[in-house]
Every structure is written in structure tokens, then in C-alpha cells.
Amino acid sequence: MERLRRILDWLDDRSGLLTWTRHALAHPVPPRTGWWYVFGSATLIAFILQVATGIALSTAYVPSSGQAYESLRFISEQALLGRFLRGMHYFGASAMVLLIGLHVSRTYLMAAYKFPRELNWLTGAVLLLLTLALAFTGQLLRWDQTAVWSVIVGAAQAGRMPIVGPDLARFILAGDTIGGATLSRFFAFHVFFIPAVIFLFIGLHLLLVLRHGISERPRKHQHVDPATYRAEYAALLEREGVPFWPDAAWRDVVFGAAMVATVVLLAVLVGPPHLGKPPDPSILEAYPRPDWYFLWYFALLALVPQNLETAVIVLGPLVFGAVLLLLPLFNKGARSVRERPLAGLLVVFIWTTIVVFWMAGVRADWSPDFTARPLPAAEVGDTSSIVVEGARLFHEKGCEFCHAIDGFGGKRGPELTEVGGRMAADAIATRITNGGPNMPAYARTLTPEQVDALVAFLGTRKP
Ligand code: HEC
Structure with missing residues (x-):
């Protein structure tokens, strides 16, 4: 004990730390x-x-x-x-x-x-x-x-x-x-x-x-x-x-x-x-x-x-x-x-x-809905092959995670049930390839044919 105290006293004498701490605690x-x-x-x-x-x-x-x-x-x-x-x-x-x-x-x-x-x-x-x-x-x-x-x-x-x-x-x-x-x-x-x-x-x-x-x-x-x-x-x-x-x-x-x-x-x-899953930009x-x-x-x-x-x-x-x-x-x-x-x-x-x-x-209905199911054929309506293909891509490429059509899909982006009535085909195509502030650009992930199919499908969505 005595020795410990002598060591502490020495430390305090040379550094002042103990006195300072005592002072800080008692202030x-x-x-x-x-x-x-x-x-x-x-x-x-x-x-x-x-x-x-x-x-x-x-x-x-x-x-x-x-x-x-x-x-x-x-x-x-x-x-x-x-x-x-x-x-x-x-x-x-x-x-x-x-x-x-x-x-x-x-x-x-x-x-x-x-x-x-x-x-x-x-x-x-x-x-x-x-x-x-x-x-x-x-x-x-x-x-x-x-x-x-x-x-x-x-x-x-x-x-x-x-x-x-x-x-x-x-x-x-x-x-x-x-x-x-x-x-x-x-x-x-x-x-x-x-x-x-x-x-x-x-x-x-x-x-x-x-x-x-x-x-x-x-x-x-x-x-x-x-x-x-x-x-x-x-x-x-x-x-x-x-x-x-x-x-x-x-x-x-x-x-x-x-x-x-x-x-x-x-x-x-x-x-x-x-x-989560390892990151993969695609x-x-x-x-x-x-x-x-x-x-x-x-x-x-x-x-x-x-x-x-x-x-x-x-x-x-x-x-x-x-x-x-x-x-x-x-x-x-x-x-x-x-x-x-x-x-x-x-x-x-x-x-x-x-x-x-x-x-x-x-x-979080503002975040993409990954459980969205593909549109049933009856919802797609049109049976021409390009429209059916577009509807398939709409689900497969993840558009539906963010966009709802007739109640199918997420709410992250605007509903597209009537998009064909308010947007021209080339405007839709531009949006898909360029994306937007909260939408990814698809220029590199979709072929021109796939974009055409999506545009054809969305063009049929009219009031
Ligand atoms: C991560 C969510 C997300 C995904 C995935 C997504 N979009 Fe979008 N999209 C949005 C958002 C948000 C907007 C509106 C604001 C903006 O452009 O950021 C939008 C806007 C649009 C518009 C314009 C609608 C309007 O009323 O102005 C179209 C058309 C569109 N998207 C089509 C698609 C298609 C086709 C795909 C799939 C290839 C797709 N989007 C994938 C989020 C998404």
C-alpha cells in the first residue's frame, strides 16, 4: 500500500494528473x-x-x-x-x-x-x-x-x-x-x-x-x-x-x-x-x-x-x-x-x-415493391405478340416494382394505367432510355427491340 501511494505521489508530482482529476471531479x-x-x-x-x-x-x-x-x-x-x-x-x-x-x-x-x-x-x-x-x-x-x-x-x-x-x-x-x-x-x-x-x-x-x-x-x-x-x-x-x-x-x-x-x-x-445480397449494379x-x-x-x-x-x-x-x-x-x-x-x-x-x-x-410503399406479380393476360388485353412481350418485360425488367398498372405493382413511380393517353410513344421511349430523377436509365440494359416492345405495351394503356 505504502509503496503504491509513493508511486502515485511521484506520478502526480511529475504530471499533475491526479490533482487535476481530483479537482475536476470535486468542482x-x-x-x-x-x-x-x-x-x-x-x-x-x-x-x-x-x-x-x-x-x-x-x-x-x-x-x-x-x-x-x-x-x-x-x-x-x-x-x-x-x-x-x-x-x-x-x-x-x-x-x-x-x-x-x-x-x-x-x-x-x-x-x-x-x-x-x-x-x-x-x-x-x-x-x-x-x-x-x-x-x-x-x-x-x-x-x-x-x-x-x-x-x-x-x-x-x-x-x-x-x-x-x-x-x-x-x-x-x-x-x-x-x-x-x-x-x-x-x-x-x-x-x-x-x-x-x-x-x-x-x-x-x-x-x-x-x-x-x-x-x-x-x-x-x-x-x-x-x-x-x-x-x-x-x-x-x-x-x-x-x-x-x-x-x-x-x-x-x-x-x-x-x-x-x-x-x-x-x-x-x-x-x-x-x-443483404452482395451488391450488383445490374x-x-x-x-x-x-x-x-x-x-x-x-x-x-x-x-x-x-x-x-x-x-x-x-x-x-x-x-x-x-x-x-x-x-x-x-x-x-x-x-x-x-x-x-x-x-x-x-x-x-x-x-x-x-x-x-x-x-x-x-x-415504405414509396420504395419499390419486389413482390409485384406479372400482369394477367386479361389485364394486358391486346394479344399481338409485341404487346404481350412488352407486358412481360414490364414485369421482368423491374418496371412493375415501381409502377402500378390497374393496381398491379409498386407505388414508387407514377401509376401507368393510362400512360398511353397522356404520353406520346417517343416520349415514353426517351423516358425509358434516359430514366429520371428517381428512375434508373435503361439505355444500357435494354435492347432497342425491348424498348419498342415496352413502348408498344404502354401505348395500349389508355383511359
Ligand atoms: C426505381 C423505380 C423505377 C423503376 C424500376 C422504373 N421507373 Fe419509371 N419512373 C419512376 C419514377 C419515380 C418516375 C417519375 C419521376 C421520375 O422520372 O423520376 C418514373 C417515370 C416513368 C414514366 C413517365 C410517367 C409519367 O407519367 O410522367 C414512364 C413512361 C416510365 N417511368 C416507364 C418505366 C418503364 C417502362 C420502366 C421499366 C423499364 C420503369 N419506368 C422503371 C420510377 C421507376
Whole structure:
């Protein structure tokens, strides 16, 4: 014992680390902060969990387009604890996204971004964007149909931003189409670049938290005034402050432990996301269905009217980014959400939007319907061979997954029951070969004869 203490004393004398830690743990914080304040530390714990499970997974994962899928099969089916680790990494990511969302909502609702904590907010905003980037890049590493399609759709959307769009899409895909280079790029960002920047910003964020102290619970009629706030805060700590550990931090420990236990439980009971078929660009039979935290956004884009889609793609992220970054300009005034009803409504509105569109995404009649059965002969009507051939191709080439005719088929694209009445033959042919914003181009997968047959068939679909 005596020897251990001497070693520790020596370490502390030379490094100052123990004194510093003791000081950080004992520093006074505002009283009665309560359970609302646990989400930040839980996000940090989830991130550490991601680093640990991610390193373990990376020891067996092969980031090459030829082997990624197989190496994941190996991890899931044979490697020691592989399935468990994949599950942990997946549910850990879910936890991190959810918790950072709650943490941002909480600090916004309590106006913790006001003076003097503007930089706490800004570094937090960067951490939010980095977390989403981490989630987006991680999904592709699964390298199955679903993952690949989601990124194709994501890149196509980025490509529709004005001016920077095409370059942005090319940057995301590391080329004009998805392939091995895309995977390398996503891997590098997912395991090196983004985590490194996250570490840096977490460090800054925590330094700032220590510098300004944890924000106190907003009181009614409390107005933040930069001239007096610091003195008021110091007086509050003087009067009623409690030591960070254990008075405030025990809740962080309990909540963090419960979160980790939940992730472990889900990893064991539910397991990692199912690996879909290996990617094959010539198969259209894939759900462009991202992981749940992006599902709502895909559903939103799929459900908004065609002519508003570009506006949503361009304005949505711009407004969101601008609000995040400009918010600290409004750093004075009321903190209590009762005196900021609009802030409360905004948070309710955003969460409702996410939940509603997430549910729409889960129901997903906006995604292709791969169970569509071929049109019965009676529906086709016409018996000339070219029309019958067109009807067959309409099913076989996957058109019917997205287009319904007389109730047969999916709802991803417009119904084509009466298309012959509203579109000329050459317009239909052009659409098939060139595709559209949400329709693949078939120029390379269909022969001219097949296009003719499809056009002939669709031409007979009249009111
Ligand atoms: C992944 C889903 C998807 C598939 C598969 C698909 N389409 Fe489409 N299609 C759409 C969407 C969405 C639109 C409308 C908006 C657009 O162009 O993106 C559309 C538009 C059309 C239109 C124009 C309809 C109008 O009212 O403007 C025609 C005709 C058409 N598709 C025919 C076909 C044919 C023929 C095939 C098969 C060779 C096919 N589509 C495969 C999604 C799809």
C-alpha cells in the first residue's frame, strides 16, 4: 500500500494528473440539474464504445469491393464474438445518433447555448454533423445491396445541389459511379478522418464545459445579460453549488451504464443488421433503404411532391446548417422554454417530422415493391405478340416494382394505367432510355427491340 501511494505521489508530482482529476471531479456545479443533463456524457460513452468495437471489427474487415462482403460474412458467422461485436457496433451507432439528438434538443430547449457558452454550442454542432457523417459512411461499409443503394441515392441527392452538386457527388463516390474507390474513401473517412476530428472536438467541447461550468437549470424570468451573468453564476455556485462527483455525476454513471447494458442486450438478442445480397449494379432488386436514422429523410424525399423535391434537398440542409451555426448570435435574454414558446414548438415539430416520416419509411410503399406479380393476360388485353412481350418485360425488367398498372405493382413511380393517353410513344421511349430523377436509365440494359416492345405495351394503356 505504502509503496503504491509513493508511486502515485511521484506520478502526480511529475504530471499533475491526479490533482487535476481530483479537482475536476470535486468542482462545484449548479444544484438540481437532474436527469436532463445525462445525454451528453452518454453520447461520449457511446462514442468510446464505437471506437472499441470498431477497432475490433477492423481487425477482420477487408475494405475492398471484392472482399468486404465476404469478410463481413466471416465476421458474422465464424469469427469469435464477431456477430456480437457487429451488433454492438450497430446498436452503439444507433445509441450515439439518438443520444446526440437528445443532447442537442436539451441544450437548445434550455438555451444553454447563450452567453458565455456560444462556443460550447458551435463545437457541439460540429460534433452533431460529424456523428451523422460517421453513421452515413459506416453504413456503406456493410457493402450489401441496401448499403450500396442508399449511398447511390444519397450521392444522387447531393448531385442536385446547385453549383457544387456534381463535384460533391463525385467526391462522395470517389468517381462517377460507385465502386472499389468509393469503399476505400468511405473506409478512410469512417475509421481515420472523422473519428480523429471527433476526438479533437470532444476535447474542445469538454474543455469549454469545464471553463464555463455546466449551465444551471433555467429559472423563470431569468434573463442572460453578458454584463452580469458570470457574477450571478459564481454566486449561485457559492451559495448552493454541489461537488460534480458524486452529487451530479452519479446520474451520468447510472444512465451511461443502463445505455451500455441496453446496447449489449440488443446486440445479443437482436444481433447485427442482416447482410443483404452482395451488391450488383445490374440488379435493381434492392431497397434503397438506409439504416433507421436516415430512413425518415429518404421517406421525406420520396413523399414530397416532385416539383418541391429539389427545394427540399437544397434548402433543408442549408436552413438546418444555418440555424445550427447562427444560433449563438442570439446569446442574450430569456432561457426558460416557457418564455421561448417558439423554441419549444420547433423542437416538437422537428421530432414529430422525424417520427412521422420514419414511420412512413418503415411502411415504405414509396420504395419499390419486389413482390409485384406479372400482369394477367386479361389485364394486358391486346394479344399481338409485341404487346404481350412488352407486358412481360414490364414485369421482368423491374418496371412493375415501381409502377402500378390497374393496381398491379409498386407505388414508387407514377401509376401507368393510362400512360398511353397522356404520353406520346417517343416520349415514353426517351423516358425509358434516359430514366429520371428517381428512375434508373435503361439505355444500357435494354435492347432497342425491348424498348419498342415496352413502348408498344404502354401505348395500349389508355383511359
Ligand atoms: C426505381 C423505380 C423505377 C423503376 C424500376 C422504373 N421507373 Fe419509371 N419512373 C419512376 C419514377 C419515380 C418516375 C417519375 C419521376 C421520375 O422520372 O423520376 C418514373 C417515370 C416513368 C414514366 C413517365 C410517367 C409519367 O407519367 O410522367 C414512364 C413512361 C416510365 N417511368 C416507364 C418505366 C418503364 C417502362 C420502366 C421499366 C423499364 C420503369 N419506368 C422503371 C420510377 C421507376
